[in-house]
Amino acid sequence: MSDIKELDIHGWEKVYVKELYGGYLAIIAIHNTNRGPALGGCRFFHYDNHPAKQMLALEDALRLSRGMTYKAAAANLPLGGGKSVIIRDFYEPIPGVRRNLFHSFGDFVESLKGKYITAEDVGTTTDDMVYVYERTSHVVGLPEEQGGLGDPSPVTAIGIAQAIKWFTENHFKKDPKDISVLVQGLGKVGWYLMEFLNEMGYRLLYTDVSQKKIDMAKEKYPDAQYVQPDDVFDVEVDIFSPNALGKVINHETVDKIKARVVAGAANNQVENRHVAQRLHERGILYAPDYTINLGGLTLVYYEYEHRQGKIDSKDKAKEIAIEKTKENVWKNLDEIIPLAIEKNISPYILADEIMEKRWK
Ligand code: NAD
Secondary structure, eight states: OTTEEEEOOTTSSEEEEEEOGGGOEEEEEEEEOSSSSEEOOEEEEOGGGOTTHHHHHHHHHHHHHHHHHHHHHHTTOSOEEEEEEEEOOSSOOOHHHHHHHHHHHHHHHHHTTTSEEBOBOTTOOHHHHHHHHTTOSOBOOOOGGGTOOOOSHHHHHHHHHHHHHHHIIIIIOSOGGGOEEEEEOOSHHHHHHHHHHHHHTOEEEEEOSOHHHHHHHHHHOTTSEEOOGGGTTTSOOSEEEEOSOTTOBOTTTTTTOOOSEEOOOOTTOBOOHHHHHHHHHTTOEEOOHHHHOOHHHHHHHHHHHHHTTSSSOHHHHHHHHHHHHHHHHHHHHHHHHHHHHHHTOOHHHHHHHHHHHHHO
16 A cells, blocks of 8 residues: 555545556545445546646545445445545547556555445446456446446436335325326436336326437327426426436526425435525425435445345346335435424435434
Protein backbone atom coordinates (compact mmCIF):
# COMPACT_ATOMS: atom_id res chain seq x y z
CA MET A 1 0.00 0.00 0.00
CA SER A 2 3.09 2.27 -0.04
CA ASP A 3 2.07 4.15 -3.20
CA ILE A 4 -1.45 4.69 -1.82
CA LYS A 5 -2.23 7.90 0.05
CA GLU A 6 -4.79 7.70 2.85
CA LEU A 7 -6.99 10.68 3.71
CA ASP A 8 -8.90 11.06 6.96
CA ILE A 9 -12.12 12.95 6.39
CA HIS A 10 -14.61 13.50 9.17
CA GLY A 11 -17.65 11.27 8.64
CA TRP A 12 -15.89 8.83 6.27
CA GLU A 13 -13.99 5.72 7.31
CA LYS A 14 -11.15 6.25 4.89
CA VAL A 15 -10.35 7.73 1.52
CA TYR A 16 -7.60 6.18 -0.61
CA VAL A 17 -5.83 7.93 -3.49
CA LYS A 18 -3.51 6.30 -6.01
CA GLU A 19 -1.94 7.12 -9.33
CA LEU A 20 -2.84 4.40 -11.82
CA TYR A 21 -1.30 3.27 -15.09
CA GLY A 22 -0.87 6.18 -17.51
CA GLY A 23 -0.87 8.77 -14.72
CA TYR A 24 -4.63 8.64 -14.11
CA LEU A 25 -5.53 9.57 -10.54
CA ALA A 26 -8.02 7.33 -8.73
CA ILE A 27 -9.92 7.94 -5.50
CA ILE A 28 -11.72 5.23 -3.53
CA ALA A 29 -13.97 6.62 -0.79
CA ILE A 30 -15.17 4.27 1.92
CA HIS A 31 -18.04 5.94 3.73
CA ASN A 32 -19.10 3.22 6.12
CA THR A 33 -18.66 -0.54 6.51
CA ASN A 34 -20.73 -1.19 9.67
CA ARG A 35 -23.12 -3.44 7.72
CA GLY A 36 -20.49 -5.01 5.43
CA PRO A 37 -18.05 -4.21 2.61
CA ALA A 38 -18.50 -0.87 0.89
CA LEU A 39 -20.09 -1.32 -2.54
CA GLY A 40 -20.35 1.41 -5.15
CA GLY A 41 -19.58 2.04 -8.80
CA CYS A 42 -16.44 3.41 -10.44
CA ARG A 43 -16.91 6.72 -12.23
CA PHE A 44 -14.47 7.67 -15.05
CA PHE A 45 -14.89 11.38 -15.60
CA HIS A 46 -12.97 14.37 -17.02
CA TYR A 47 -14.24 17.32 -14.90
CA ASP A 48 -13.65 19.71 -17.85
CA ASN A 49 -9.95 19.87 -16.99
CA HIS A 50 -10.92 22.23 -14.16
CA PRO A 51 -7.88 23.42 -12.16
CA ALA A 52 -9.53 21.98 -9.04
CA LYS A 53 -10.58 18.74 -10.74
CA GLN A 54 -9.08 16.64 -7.95
CA MET A 55 -11.31 18.40 -5.44
CA LEU A 56 -14.37 17.94 -7.67
CA ALA A 57 -13.58 14.25 -8.02
CA LEU A 58 -13.13 13.94 -4.27
CA GLU A 59 -16.45 15.71 -3.68
CA ASP A 60 -18.16 13.26 -6.05
CA ALA A 61 -16.55 10.24 -4.39
CA LEU A 62 -17.56 11.48 -0.92
CA ARG A 63 -21.14 12.41 -1.79
CA LEU A 64 -21.83 9.27 -3.82
CA SER A 65 -20.21 6.86 -1.32
CA ARG A 66 -22.38 8.31 1.46
CA GLY A 67 -25.47 7.80 -0.69
CA MET A 68 -24.50 4.16 -1.16
CA THR A 69 -24.45 3.58 2.62
CA TYR A 70 -28.09 4.74 2.80
CA LYS A 71 -29.07 2.71 -0.25
CA ALA A 72 -27.46 -0.49 1.06
CA ALA A 73 -29.32 0.01 4.34
CA ALA A 74 -32.57 0.57 2.42
CA ALA A 75 -31.92 -2.66 0.52
CA ASN A 76 -31.28 -4.39 3.87
CA LEU A 77 -28.09 -5.92 2.51
CA PRO A 78 -24.92 -6.70 4.49
CA LEU A 79 -23.14 -3.92 2.65
CA GLY A 80 -21.77 -0.49 3.34
CA GLY A 81 -21.24 2.49 1.07
CA GLY A 82 -18.28 3.24 -1.17
CA LYS A 83 -17.53 4.87 -4.50
CA SER A 84 -14.54 5.40 -6.72
CA VAL A 85 -13.63 8.04 -9.25
CA ILE A 86 -10.87 7.92 -11.86
CA ILE A 87 -10.07 11.34 -13.31
CA ARG A 88 -9.62 11.30 -17.07
CA ASP A 89 -8.68 14.01 -19.58
CA PHE A 90 -10.79 15.00 -22.60
CA TYR A 91 -9.53 12.20 -24.79
CA GLU A 92 -10.71 8.62 -24.65
CA PRO A 93 -7.81 6.39 -23.65
CA ILE A 94 -6.76 4.18 -26.56
CA PRO A 95 -7.90 0.53 -26.12
CA GLY A 96 -4.54 -0.89 -24.93
CA VAL A 97 -4.18 1.90 -22.39
CA ARG A 98 -7.74 1.39 -21.19
CA ARG A 99 -7.07 -2.28 -20.49
CA ASN A 100 -3.87 -1.50 -18.54
CA LEU A 101 -5.60 1.32 -16.72
CA PHE A 102 -8.45 -0.89 -15.49
CA HIS A 103 -5.96 -3.63 -14.63
CA SER A 104 -4.15 -1.15 -12.39
CA PHE A 105 -7.50 -0.05 -10.93
CA GLY A 106 -8.26 -3.74 -10.27
CA ASP A 107 -4.94 -3.99 -8.37
CA PHE A 108 -5.93 -0.92 -6.34
CA VAL A 109 -9.29 -2.52 -5.42
CA GLU A 110 -7.57 -5.83 -4.62
CA SER A 111 -5.13 -4.07 -2.27
CA LEU A 112 -8.11 -3.13 -0.05
CA LYS A 113 -8.75 -6.86 0.50
CA GLY A 114 -12.51 -6.87 -0.06
CA LYS A 115 -13.29 -3.77 1.97
CA TYR A 116 -14.48 -2.12 -1.26
CA ILE A 117 -16.47 -3.77 -4.08
CA THR A 118 -16.59 -1.91 -7.37
CA ALA A 119 -19.06 -1.83 -10.29
CA GLU A 120 -19.83 -0.01 -13.54
CA ASP A 121 -20.90 3.65 -13.31
CA VAL A 122 -20.89 6.81 -15.42
CA GLY A 123 -18.02 6.57 -17.93
CA THR A 124 -17.16 2.93 -17.31
CA THR A 125 -18.41 -0.10 -19.23
CA THR A 126 -18.96 -3.80 -18.65
CA ASP A 127 -15.74 -4.43 -20.62
CA ASP A 128 -13.84 -2.26 -18.10
CA MET A 129 -15.28 -4.37 -15.28
CA VAL A 130 -14.01 -7.50 -17.03
CA TYR A 131 -10.51 -5.96 -17.01
CA VAL A 132 -10.95 -5.22 -13.30
CA TYR A 133 -12.11 -8.81 -12.75
CA GLU A 134 -8.86 -10.07 -14.31
CA ARG A 135 -7.15 -8.58 -11.21
CA THR A 136 -9.71 -8.85 -8.41
CA SER A 137 -12.89 -10.71 -7.56
CA HIS A 138 -14.27 -7.65 -5.72
CA VAL A 139 -16.29 -6.38 -8.66
CA VAL A 140 -19.97 -6.89 -9.59
CA GLY A 141 -22.14 -6.39 -12.66
CA LEU A 142 -20.10 -8.75 -14.82
CA PRO A 143 -21.29 -10.07 -18.20
CA GLU A 144 -23.43 -13.21 -17.90
CA GLU A 145 -20.69 -15.46 -19.34
CA GLN A 146 -18.40 -14.31 -16.49
CA GLY A 147 -20.92 -15.01 -13.72
CA GLY A 148 -23.11 -11.89 -13.91
CA LEU A 149 -26.90 -12.03 -13.57
CA GLY A 150 -27.74 -9.81 -16.55
CA ASP A 151 -29.38 -6.40 -16.89
CA PRO A 152 -30.43 -5.03 -13.46
CA SER A 153 -33.14 -2.76 -14.95
CA PRO A 154 -36.03 -5.30 -14.88
CA VAL A 155 -35.34 -5.95 -11.18
CA THR A 156 -35.29 -2.21 -10.53
CA ALA A 157 -38.66 -1.96 -12.35
CA ILE A 158 -40.06 -4.78 -10.18
CA GLY A 159 -39.23 -2.66 -7.11
CA ILE A 160 -41.01 0.39 -8.55
CA ALA A 161 -44.07 -1.69 -9.49
CA GLN A 162 -44.10 -3.01 -5.93
CA ALA A 163 -44.06 0.55 -4.55
CA ILE A 164 -47.00 1.48 -6.79
CA LYS A 165 -48.83 -1.61 -5.50
CA TRP A 166 -48.12 -0.49 -1.91
CA PHE A 167 -49.76 2.93 -2.49
CA THR A 168 -52.65 1.31 -4.35
CA GLU A 169 -53.46 -0.98 -1.42
CA ASN A 170 -52.52 1.21 1.53
CA HIS A 171 -53.26 4.74 0.38
CA PHE A 172 -55.84 4.67 -2.41
CA LYS A 173 -57.38 1.38 -1.21
CA LYS A 174 -58.62 0.76 -4.74
CA ASP A 175 -58.21 -1.74 -7.55
CA PRO A 176 -55.36 -1.15 -10.04
CA LYS A 177 -57.96 -0.73 -12.79
CA ASP A 178 -59.19 2.39 -10.97
CA ILE A 179 -55.70 3.92 -10.61
CA SER A 180 -53.92 5.91 -13.33
CA VAL A 181 -50.12 5.94 -13.52
CA LEU A 182 -48.04 8.28 -15.68
CA VAL A 183 -44.69 6.69 -16.56
CA GLN A 184 -42.11 9.33 -17.48
CA GLY A 185 -39.25 7.79 -19.49
CA LEU A 186 -39.52 4.50 -21.35
CA GLY A 187 -35.85 3.58 -21.03
CA LYS A 188 -34.36 0.45 -19.53
CA VAL A 189 -36.45 0.75 -16.33
CA GLY A 190 -39.56 2.53 -17.66
CA TRP A 191 -40.15 0.04 -20.48
CA TYR A 192 -40.24 -2.93 -18.09
CA LEU A 193 -42.32 -0.92 -15.64
CA MET A 194 -44.99 -0.32 -18.31
CA GLU A 195 -45.06 -4.06 -18.94
CA PHE A 196 -45.48 -4.96 -15.26
CA LEU A 197 -48.10 -2.27 -14.56
CA ASN A 198 -50.04 -3.30 -17.67
CA GLU A 199 -50.07 -6.92 -16.45
CA MET A 200 -51.27 -5.71 -13.03
CA GLY A 201 -54.18 -3.89 -14.67
CA TYR A 202 -53.34 -0.18 -14.16
CA ARG A 203 -54.61 2.64 -16.39
CA LEU A 204 -51.44 3.80 -18.09
CA LEU A 205 -50.18 7.11 -19.41
CA TYR A 206 -46.64 7.55 -20.69
CA THR A 207 -44.16 10.07 -22.03
CA ASP A 208 -40.70 10.06 -23.57
CA VAL A 209 -38.62 12.39 -25.73
CA SER A 210 -37.62 9.60 -28.12
CA GLN A 211 -40.00 9.18 -31.07
CA LYS A 212 -38.87 5.56 -31.42
CA LYS A 213 -39.91 4.75 -27.85
CA ILE A 214 -43.24 6.57 -28.31
CA ASP A 215 -43.98 4.60 -31.49
CA MET A 216 -43.09 1.32 -29.78
CA ALA A 217 -45.38 2.14 -26.85
CA LYS A 218 -48.26 3.19 -29.14
CA GLU A 219 -48.05 -0.17 -30.85
CA LYS A 220 -47.68 -2.28 -27.72
CA TYR A 221 -50.16 -0.38 -25.51
CA PRO A 222 -52.91 1.01 -27.78
CA ASP A 223 -55.15 1.71 -24.77
CA ALA A 224 -52.53 3.73 -22.89
CA GLN A 225 -52.48 7.53 -23.31
CA TYR A 226 -49.45 9.35 -24.69
CA VAL A 227 -48.62 12.66 -22.94
CA GLN A 228 -46.29 15.30 -24.45
CA PRO A 229 -43.08 15.56 -22.35
CA ASP A 230 -43.84 19.19 -21.43
CA ASP A 231 -47.40 18.38 -20.35
CA VAL A 232 -46.62 15.88 -17.58
CA PHE A 233 -47.65 18.32 -14.86
CA ASP A 234 -50.90 19.32 -16.59
CA VAL A 235 -52.55 15.92 -16.60
CA GLU A 236 -54.75 14.56 -13.82
CA VAL A 237 -53.26 11.25 -12.65
CA ASP A 238 -53.16 9.33 -9.39
CA ILE A 239 -49.47 8.36 -9.55
CA PHE A 240 -46.56 10.08 -11.28
CA SER A 241 -43.59 7.76 -11.87
CA PRO A 242 -40.36 9.58 -12.89
CA ASN A 243 -37.97 7.20 -14.66
CA ALA A 244 -36.00 9.63 -16.82
CA LEU A 245 -34.08 12.46 -15.20
CA GLY A 246 -33.10 13.88 -11.84
CA LYS A 247 -34.69 17.05 -10.38
CA VAL A 248 -37.97 16.74 -12.32
CA ILE A 249 -39.70 17.89 -9.18
CA ASN A 250 -38.18 21.26 -8.44
CA HIS A 251 -39.13 24.76 -7.30
CA GLU A 252 -40.93 25.41 -10.57
CA THR A 253 -42.83 22.14 -10.94
CA VAL A 254 -43.68 21.30 -7.33
CA ASP A 255 -46.79 23.51 -7.29
CA LYS A 256 -48.03 22.27 -10.67
CA ILE A 257 -48.01 18.54 -10.04
CA LYS A 258 -51.51 17.03 -9.91
CA ALA A 259 -50.69 13.45 -8.94
CA ARG A 260 -51.35 12.32 -5.35
CA VAL A 261 -48.29 10.04 -5.22
CA VAL A 262 -44.78 10.21 -6.72
CA ALA A 263 -42.94 6.88 -7.06
CA GLY A 264 -40.27 6.22 -9.68
CA ALA A 265 -36.69 5.03 -10.25
CA ALA A 266 -34.97 8.28 -11.27
CA ASN A 267 -32.15 9.19 -8.91
CA ASN A 268 -32.56 12.57 -7.18
CA GLN A 269 -35.97 13.10 -8.80
CA VAL A 270 -36.86 15.64 -6.06
CA GLU A 271 -34.46 18.60 -6.21
CA ASN A 272 -33.87 19.05 -2.49
CA ARG A 273 -35.46 18.79 0.96
CA HIS A 274 -37.28 22.15 0.64
CA VAL A 275 -39.02 20.97 -2.52
CA ALA A 276 -39.76 17.66 -0.77
CA GLN A 277 -41.33 19.49 2.17
CA ARG A 278 -43.46 21.58 -0.20
CA LEU A 279 -44.63 18.39 -1.92
CA HIS A 280 -45.57 17.05 1.48
CA GLU A 281 -47.43 20.25 2.44
CA ARG A 282 -49.48 19.88 -0.73
CA GLY A 283 -50.53 16.42 0.51
CA ILE A 284 -48.60 14.57 -2.18
CA LEU A 285 -46.92 11.40 -0.96
CA TYR A 286 -43.38 10.71 -2.14
CA ALA A 287 -41.60 7.36 -2.11
CA PRO A 288 -37.94 8.41 -1.62
CA ASP A 289 -36.01 7.27 -4.71
CA TYR A 290 -33.33 5.17 -3.01
CA THR A 291 -35.82 3.35 -0.79
CA ILE A 292 -37.55 1.83 -3.85
CA ASN A 293 -35.00 1.82 -6.74
CA LEU A 294 -32.84 -0.72 -4.89
CA GLY A 295 -33.49 -3.71 -7.19
CA GLY A 296 -30.30 -3.30 -9.23
CA LEU A 297 -28.11 -3.13 -6.12
CA THR A 298 -29.88 -6.19 -4.71
CA LEU A 299 -29.25 -8.13 -7.92
CA VAL A 300 -25.51 -7.39 -8.02
CA TYR A 301 -25.19 -8.31 -4.36
CA TYR A 302 -26.65 -11.76 -5.05
CA GLU A 303 -24.35 -12.07 -8.08
CA TYR A 304 -21.45 -11.62 -5.63
CA GLU A 305 -22.91 -14.25 -3.25
CA HIS A 306 -23.36 -16.67 -6.15
CA ARG A 307 -19.79 -16.15 -7.41
CA GLN A 308 -18.52 -16.85 -3.89
CA GLY A 309 -20.34 -20.20 -4.01
CA LYS A 310 -22.91 -19.23 -1.34
CA ILE A 311 -25.85 -19.73 -3.76
CA ASP A 312 -25.52 -22.65 -6.15
CA SER A 313 -27.32 -21.46 -9.27
CA LYS A 314 -27.72 -18.15 -11.08
CA ASP A 315 -31.46 -18.72 -11.37
CA LYS A 316 -31.70 -19.14 -7.62
CA ALA A 317 -29.62 -15.98 -7.03
CA LYS A 318 -31.90 -14.00 -9.35
CA GLU A 319 -35.02 -15.41 -7.73
CA ILE A 320 -33.76 -14.40 -4.26
CA ALA A 321 -32.85 -10.90 -5.54
CA ILE A 322 -36.38 -10.38 -6.89
CA GLU A 323 -38.04 -11.61 -3.68
CA LYS A 324 -35.76 -9.48 -1.48
CA THR A 325 -36.40 -6.42 -3.65
CA LYS A 326 -40.17 -6.77 -3.30
CA GLU A 327 -39.92 -7.48 0.43
CA ASN A 328 -37.65 -4.53 1.18
CA VAL A 329 -39.54 -1.96 -0.89
CA TRP A 330 -42.73 -2.96 0.93
CA LYS A 331 -41.02 -2.85 4.33
CA ASN A 332 -39.47 0.57 3.63
CA LEU A 333 -42.79 2.13 2.65
CA ASP A 334 -44.52 0.49 5.63
CA GLU A 335 -41.93 2.15 7.89
CA ILE A 336 -41.65 5.54 6.19
CA ILE A 337 -45.03 6.65 4.82
CA PRO A 338 -47.38 6.19 7.84
CA LEU A 339 -44.79 7.79 10.13
CA ALA A 340 -44.31 10.70 7.72
CA ILE A 341 -48.08 11.32 7.79
CA GLU A 342 -48.21 11.01 11.59
CA LYS A 343 -45.24 13.33 12.16
CA ASN A 344 -46.23 15.68 9.32
CA ILE A 345 -42.74 15.59 7.85
CA SER A 346 -41.64 14.76 4.32
CA PRO A 347 -40.77 11.08 3.66
CA TYR A 348 -37.63 12.46 1.96
CA ILE A 349 -36.32 13.67 5.33
CA LEU A 350 -37.69 10.81 7.39
CA ALA A 351 -36.19 8.12 5.12
CA ASP A 352 -32.65 9.28 5.92
CA GLU A 353 -33.36 9.19 9.66
CA ILE A 354 -34.78 5.66 9.44
CA MET A 355 -31.90 4.38 7.30
CA GLU A 356 -29.34 5.94 9.68
CA LYS A 357 -30.73 3.74 12.46
CA ARG A 358 -29.97 0.72 10.25
CA TRP A 359 -26.29 1.49 9.74
CA LYS A 360 -25.12 3.72 12.62
P1 NAD B 1 -32.40 5.17 -19.66
O1 NAD B 1 -31.39 6.15 -20.10
O2 NAD B 1 -32.39 3.81 -20.25
O3 NAD B 1 -33.88 5.76 -19.89
C1 NAD B 1 -34.24 7.09 -19.73
C2 NAD B 1 -35.42 7.37 -20.67
O4 NAD B 1 -35.92 8.66 -20.39
C3 NAD B 1 -35.04 7.34 -22.15
O5 NAD B 1 -35.96 6.58 -22.88
C4 NAD B 1 -35.10 8.83 -22.54
O6 NAD B 1 -35.47 9.01 -23.91
C5 NAD B 1 -36.17 9.33 -21.60
N1 NAD B 1 -36.16 10.77 -21.35
C6 NAD B 1 -35.10 11.60 -21.27
N2 NAD B 1 -35.50 12.86 -21.04
C7 NAD B 1 -36.85 12.83 -20.94
C8 NAD B 1 -37.83 13.81 -20.69
N3 NAD B 1 -37.53 15.10 -20.50
N4 NAD B 1 -39.13 13.43 -20.66
C9 NAD B 1 -39.47 12.14 -20.87
N5 NAD B 1 -38.57 11.16 -21.11
C10 NAD B 1 -37.28 11.50 -21.15
O7 NAD B 1 -32.27 5.10 -18.06
P2 NAD B 1 -32.74 3.94 -17.08
O8 NAD B 1 -31.64 2.96 -16.88
O9 NAD B 1 -34.10 3.46 -17.49
O10 NAD B 1 -32.84 4.75 -15.71
C11 NAD B 1 -33.84 5.72 -15.49
C12 NAD B 1 -33.56 6.45 -14.19
O11 NAD B 1 -33.57 5.52 -13.11
C13 NAD B 1 -32.20 7.14 -14.11
O12 NAD B 1 -32.32 8.31 -13.33
C14 NAD B 1 -31.32 6.14 -13.39
O13 NAD B 1 -30.24 6.74 -12.71
C15 NAD B 1 -32.32 5.54 -12.40
N6 NAD B 1 -31.98 4.19 -11.95
C16 NAD B 1 -31.85 3.19 -12.85
C17 NAD B 1 -31.54 1.90 -12.41
C18 NAD B 1 -31.40 0.76 -13.38
O14 NAD B 1 -31.39 -0.40 -12.93
N7 NAD B 1 -31.30 1.00 -14.68
C19 NAD B 1 -31.36 1.66 -11.03
C20 NAD B 1 -31.52 2.72 -10.11
C21 NAD B 1 -31.83 3.99 -10.60
